[in-house]
Amino acid sequence: MIDLTNKAVATITDCDQEPIHIPGSIQPHGYLLAIEPGSGRITHGSANLTDLLGVPLSHLLGQSVFEVLPLQEQLLRPYLTLKEDVQAKTMTTHLGSRAYQLALHQSDAQVVLEIEPLADEKADAYLLGISDLLDLIKVPNSLTELCQILAEHVRKILEYDRIMIYRFDQEDYTGEVLAESLTDGLEPYLGLRYPAGDIPPQARELYIRNPLRSINDVSYIPTALYTLADTDGTARQLDLSHAYLRSVSPIHIQYLKNMGVAASLSISIIKEDKLWGLIACHHSAPRHISPKQRDSAQLLGLLLASQIELHQRADSSMIIQQVEQSLNRLMPFLQAEPLDLPGLVAVPDLLSLAGASGVAILVDGRIHTSGQTPTSPELRNLALFLAEQSGYASFSTKHLTQVYSPAEAYADVASGLIYQPLGYVTEDCVLWFRPGLEQTITWAGQPKGSARATNAHESLTPRSSFAAWKETVRNISENWHPSHLQASEHFASVFQKQLRLLYLQQETDKQRNLNEKLKAANDELENITWISMHDLKEPLRKIQILASRVLSTEAQNLTDSLLDSISRMQNSARRMQNLLEDITAYSRISSKTDAVNAVDLNQLLAEVLDEMEDEISQRKALITYGELPTLKGIAFQLKQVFVNLISNALKFGKPDEDLRIQIELEVPSAEVVQKFSIVPEDYLTISVQDNGIGFENSYTDVIFKLFQRLHNENNGQRGTGVGLAICKKVMQNHDGYIWADSEPNQGSRFQLIFPHAYVLQEVNP
Structure with missing residues (x-):
């Protein structure tokens, strides 16, 4: 065992x-x-x-x-x-x-x-006062009066020496004794403040999980738990978070002894799944309460939590009404077109909806303020800090200097802060401010934390003094009321929507202007294309005809130098005509507006080879291909792809070696899968392999760009740098890809990658 x-506990220092x-x-x-x-x-x-x-x-x-x-x-x-x-x-x-x-x-x-x-219990006398309590709490008392009534009632039925209603500050978790009922002769703790360290975070968490905790005798000797060792020799601890019998921290036991407490009972007051406070019961002698008494005590905690909710709602009703009126008066300013930010910030209701003394709106780098606020540079730095620290989430505090030390310079106007962001990628926001106040807090002992070890070799020791200790604090504002926080969040939400609508309208206007400019540019490009296709072709044809006529009829009367110049002029005109034809072809395939039909690639390739028979024979090229699928596509565009790829292979074959071109169906290569991040099962590949002069593999991205040429001249021929750009555009129009890999003098391999969605008749590669 x-x-x-x-x-x-003996080894920790906090x-x-x-x-x-x-x-x-x-x-x-x-x-x-x-x-x-x-x-x-x-x-x-x-x-x-x-x-x-x-x-x-x-x-x-x-x-x-x-x-x-x-x-x-x-x-x-x-x-x-x-x-x-x-x-x-x-x-x-x-x-x-x-x-x-x-x-x-x-x-x-x-x-x-x-x-x-279980001990023999008499009649449930401790429950007899419940009806009296219900009658008392029906009276519309303040929250403090309600807590006092309940404290006296709990002492009456549970018979502890001291009952305290203890409330947590929901921001810093310091505690305040809001109400107290005690036996004559005891020192009162009413109104005293306790540091957050007296009840650390893990203890507060346990009070939520297990809302009742009693210690019958602080001098008890804990009873150990035992278990059998696991196969690896270790032992598994048992989580006792929900166990009523759970042994209490020795630090807390010593804390109670230092207070002169021999037995205690704590009842959690939980509101909206948060620990609002405790009903703390202390006794100067050991005291055991029965399970039924515990059930009754827990019922009182639930009753108080529900009554706190009702009282807070009643206390909030006037504030809520004022806030709603302020919001209603602000709505017309938010809905006005155009949005008048200087006018909006000048409306007094913008301050009153948050109960603030100053407000600042930061939008598009501009700052609009009203009331008492920090300077513009200070506001910009603060907004930047809040955006980064909060992750563009709402944030509020009554003690700004605690989270942002530069605020010390303007704490007299901005110790309290509500931050409501207006976006997720900018510093646009609305900031409300309250001035810092000078307050005197009476602590139950000097607030140095509940327990500290002086060195690593000593166990933790709780403080022993609980005498009233006054402290003057500055740069802390009044608490923000929940209604003010909700109203500021609602305002920011509506404001953000209006800003988005404004931005969308501005973007729409910009888009409209841009579209008009693009349309004008497209019209100009269409004119240029028309000139290229019609007006430029005619003079080029005349130049070629005249050059041919001079070379055929006047050659004997011209010098060799002049003949060479005329011949080069004729070749240049021919290249320009080829370029214009390629540009015309590219412009035609730049959209997907042509009719889509079933295209049998076997038939299409046969037509291409038949039309190019003279060129193929001249190069003594051998072209082989396997069975190809039928695709859903634009026939003339797909034909352009095969024409350009075969033409390229014919142009750039090795002069001293017969050209071989092989076309076949494959599965996408690993390189293609990685390059285009595709799922191999969703695509098929048609490869066009030749044994030509090839090119450096580093140029595989360049060759598909318009007017890019790697070989300026080969066997007296020049390309225009448009053919492969056409191939790429055709593949894009068919939701596919084109890729090439090559090595100098090792030939080239072009891969056409089509999605299976375009395949009408499957063929196994």
């Missing part, structure tokens, strides 16, 4: 680190064991189970709970065989001649069973 008592949910022990007035659902095997047990069951704990661990408690099997089995989460459940039973309460709840993979002896 392994003792699970958590000794980590009480915020204390693992209070796994103390490894329980308070000794009850018994605890953990059970594995389904099998019923006992995995953990408290040391005092031996006293209860008369069996050594070492014999109990690993045994079935149904064998250990056979008479309770009928009660327990329904809660240990469920596959879903086990719901918390309490029941009463007898072990021997004594009555016990059994309480079950789930903790990770185990079901925890707590066993507590």
